[in-house]
Amino acid sequence: MSVIAVGNFDGVHLGHQKILTETCRYAEKLGVKSIAFTFTVHPRNILTASNIVKNIYTNDQKLKYIRNSGIDSVFFQDFDFEFSNMDIVSFLTFLKKHFSCRILVCGENFKFGKNAMYNVSDLKKISEKMDIEIVVVEISEKNVVSSTKIREMMNIGDIKTVNFMLGRKYCVELMIEKGQKLGTQLGYPTINQNPPKNLLLLKNGVYLTRTVIVGSELIYDSITNIGNKPTVNGMDMTIETFLFGCEMNLYGQIAQVEFFEFIREEKKFANISLLIEQIKRDVKYAENADRA
Numbered sequence: 001m002s003v004i005a006v007g008n009f010d011g012v013h014l015g016h017q018k019i020l021t022e023t024c025r026y027a028e029k030l031g032v033k034s035i036a037f038t039f040t041v042h043p044r045n046i047l048t049a050s051n052i053v054k055n056i057y058t059n060d061q062k063l064k065y066i067r068n069s070g071i072d073s074v075f076f077q078d079f080d081f082e083f084s085n086m087d088i089v090s091f092l093t094f095l096k097k098h099f100s101c102r103i104l105v106c107g108e109n110f111k112f113g114k115n116a117m118y119n120v121s122d123l124k125k126i127s128e129k130m131d132i133e134i135v136v137v138e139i140s141e142k143n144v145v146s147s148t149k150i151r152e153m154m155n156i157g158d159i160k161t162v163n164f165m166l167g168r169k170y171c172v173e174l175m176i177e178k179g180q181k182l183g184t185q186l187g188y189p190t191i192n193q194n195p196p197k198n199l200l201l202l203k204n205g206v207y208l209t210r211t212v213i214v215g216s217e218l219i220y221d222s223i224t225n226i227g228n229k230p231t232v233n234g235m236d237m238t239i240e241t242f243l244f245g246c247e248m249n250l251y252g253q254i255a256q257v258e259f260f261e262f263i264r265e266e267k268k269f270a271n272i273s274l275l276i277e278q279i280k281r282d283v284k285y286a287e288n289a290d291r292a
Contacts, residue, residue, distance in 0.1 A: 001032040002035050003027040004023070005035070005036045005106070008043060010062070011147050012062060015107065019137045019139075023036070030103075032102065034071050037095070037099075038074065038077070040059060040077065041078075056147065058174075104123070108138050124136075150166065155203055169210075172199075174195060175252065175254055176253050177192050179192030182229065190225075191255055195238075204265070205226060206225050206266065207260070208223060209221075209222045209260060215254070220243040221287070222243045223283060224259070225266065239257065242283065244287060
């Protein structure tokens, strides 16, 4: 038997954490396994051709944060057209057959099936005949915390509100890749991370950050620019981070860059000298800033 939490869990924010915590509580009470059932892509990207939804985290990050909640295992379902057209009886039968589902835990606004035609009331009616108990978690923070609102705050660079709604510091966790060495030429060598196209980034600009080199004990206070380097006519979106006190070659390693504060907008300077002067001011501020 198992207790299963179902949802997209994009961001694994405070509301999602409440669902996952309840799942663990019920599983512990029954002495069975807790499972999170989630999706490889955002369902809306399959159901609608326009208005593509980018992910708040990579799937690797989502997996990590779900497991941090105490969940025993995580199942990623490929959300395709076939799965999106599955009726609720077939879905519950699938969970029963493959996971011996005894209790299904979801949020109060959970919907399923073609055109999202099934809601929690439908789940409860049908599940009674299948010996599956449905636990609906009322998320008191729903008017404050949602993946949609997190995206809205990311788009305006309100990192403090994003961090509050996530219940942790927002971060990107990507491989360090070779860049154009522009930072080195300016006197501020950076690590460069190239985000996947489906990853939502914070508003372009300069941020107060801290950087952890994953799998090591290396932690650096840092300052990060998200954008396309307009002063040098850059085209691609990049994440460039200057690590205070770092003189190591970190190519190929994974860096977790945690964001604390929005410092300023990205802008195009009239010349490189003005850009360097601004970087000096940014770095001076970041060296003395509070990262609590």
